[in-house]
Amino acid sequence: MSIPVVTVGDSRDDLVGGLERLHGPVSVVRRCSELAELLAACQSGLARAAVVAAGGEELTASLVDRLSAVGVVVIALTDSPEETARLRTIGVAAESRAVEAAALAARISAAVAQLSGTGHRPGRAGSDDASSLAAPAVGQVPRSSGANPATAGTAAKGRIIAVWGPAGAPGRTLVAANIAGELAAEGQSVLLVDADSYGASVAALLGLLDEAAGLAQACRLADQGLLDADALLRIATTVATKAGTFHVLTGITRADRWTELRAAALTLVLERAREIADVTVVDTGFCLEADDELGFDSGAPRRNAATLRSLELADTVFAVGAADSIGVPRLVRGLAELRTAVPQAAPQVVMNKVRTSAVGRSPERQLRAAWERYGPSAPLTAFLPSDPAASDAALLSGALLLESAPESELRRSIAALVCAPAQRNKKSFVFSSTAERRAKG
Structure with missing residues (x-):
């Protein structure tokens, strides 16, 4: 089953087209002009993943938490190491702007599977590398045990x-x-x-x-x-x-x-x-x-x-x-x-x-x-x-x-x-x- 994806910003046409030509893993259902439009589309149940090519600096932990609550993972495209670190802190997976369509589709599929299976979100700070998907989400908390x-x-x-x-x-x-x-x-x-x-x-x-x-x-x-x-x-x-x-x-x-x-x-x-x-x-x-x-x-x-x-x-x-x-x-x-x-x-x-x-x-x-x-x-x-x-x-x-x-x-x-x-x-x-x-x- 194809994963519906919404995008925001002027991502490379060949990237979006490449995602479509994969015919299976993901499907781009809407290209949004701004982050507010993307948020509305996700909250309406239109998508399971959001690719943010522009406006990533407007992403906050609260906004990402709202998207996670409706079952949407967020992946941002950036080439800045500082922005990558910031995004991972608030629960956003970051990929290079030069990422290939197949690699991005695989990342989206893994992130959606992880969120669906455990309630976890990708890219949290503390992961060993950018591909780690095992860290808990901002909105998820571990069970208290009383132990230190x-x-x-x-x-x-x-x-x-x-x-x-x-x-x-x-x-x-x-x-x-x-x-x-x-x-x-x-x-x-x-x-x-x-x-x-x-x-x-x-x-x-x-x-x-x-x-x-x-x-x-x-x-x-x-x-x-x-x-x-x-x-x-x-x-x-x-x-x-x-x-x-x-x-x-x-x-x-x-x-x-x-x-x-x-x-x-x-x-x-x-x-x-x-x-x-x-x-x-x-x-x-x-x-x-x-x-x-x-x-x-x-x-x-x-x-x-x-x-x-x-x-x-x-x-x-x-x-x-x-x-x-x-x-x-x-x-x-x-x-x-x-x-x-x-x-x-x-x-x-x-x-x-x-x-x-x-x-x-x-x-x-x-x-x-x-x-x-x-x-x-x-x-x-x-x-x-x-x-x-x-x-x-x-x-x-x-x-x-x-x-x-x-x-x-x-x-x-x-x-x-x-x-x-x-x-x-x-x-x-x-x-x-x-x-x-x-x-x-």
Whole structure:
């Protein structure tokens, strides 16, 4: 069966004619004058492959992701090594303008077969050569296993921790920011990402200026295929504490900027984050709806794409809920939604703001008993005590708990979530007691 192909730009007539004279592998069904016409033709189901001979500089990761979603592979013709590298980064296979018709037809056939069989797209960065078709697509994500990716591949890569929780301010941002601080104090390189598309607040919690949305800038460069490790580090804000330093990608400054956080671009940002940081901590939004009812265009931006994609890509997901009569039912319902939206996620459930005044005597025991009786299959992993005085002091000073309240039980409980036991027991400035520090003078 012949593969329908659309082209855009002034490709060589002998190339298009050569494709037609092959009588079988591919068939050119339309020659488009501009990229918008090609996109419309592909989304109408007219073609399975698109050959871009001109206008390749207008291709973005989001556009390529839209084409991939309707089963269309993109192959661009260029003789520029720099443009070839950029195109491969956003998921476009690149061929020389002097390519022979038979070679181009074979490349198209292989790419279409690969996309149909596995959902993968050709030409992604990281392939060994230009003919490799085995790299995953921008819009495709691997199944989360909870394991550190550094142990699975030949090149060491950082892991991603996503902190999620249902509506109602269960304390996602406080937990995410302090996890980042504790890991940095442990000596790891850390990137904290604010991916909440409803109420980004990492910058405010850390006392940072939020005029520039770091994550939006990174997504914009990633969408164009221009985000490398150095660019990501330049965009990120450096936060220095007494115990360690980490980087932050601040969130969007207004809720109506959520369209800048597209799934394909965010995927590339988090891929780069794995390269520059041992751990990337993502503070996500609460909503898990797929937004399909918001529009008829399946390729349109999705309000919750940043949250869903972060959870899909995460190696570890912490589900944070408030330990009270409102927060617990919300968390139970939220975990059911999470299981439906991101079935590969295996969340570690964290009860936050635990206090006897809201739960009764022996709050941890009562919460465990209620969870075992009414809660979902995911077990409770940790309990974070309510400590409004320590939390307020940290917020007032724009600092983390390890600085403003290093001996608080809340801070110690958050550290216990992510830090190695050996490191927690070390007699360092961060983890030693007040008495030990006084003894040292």
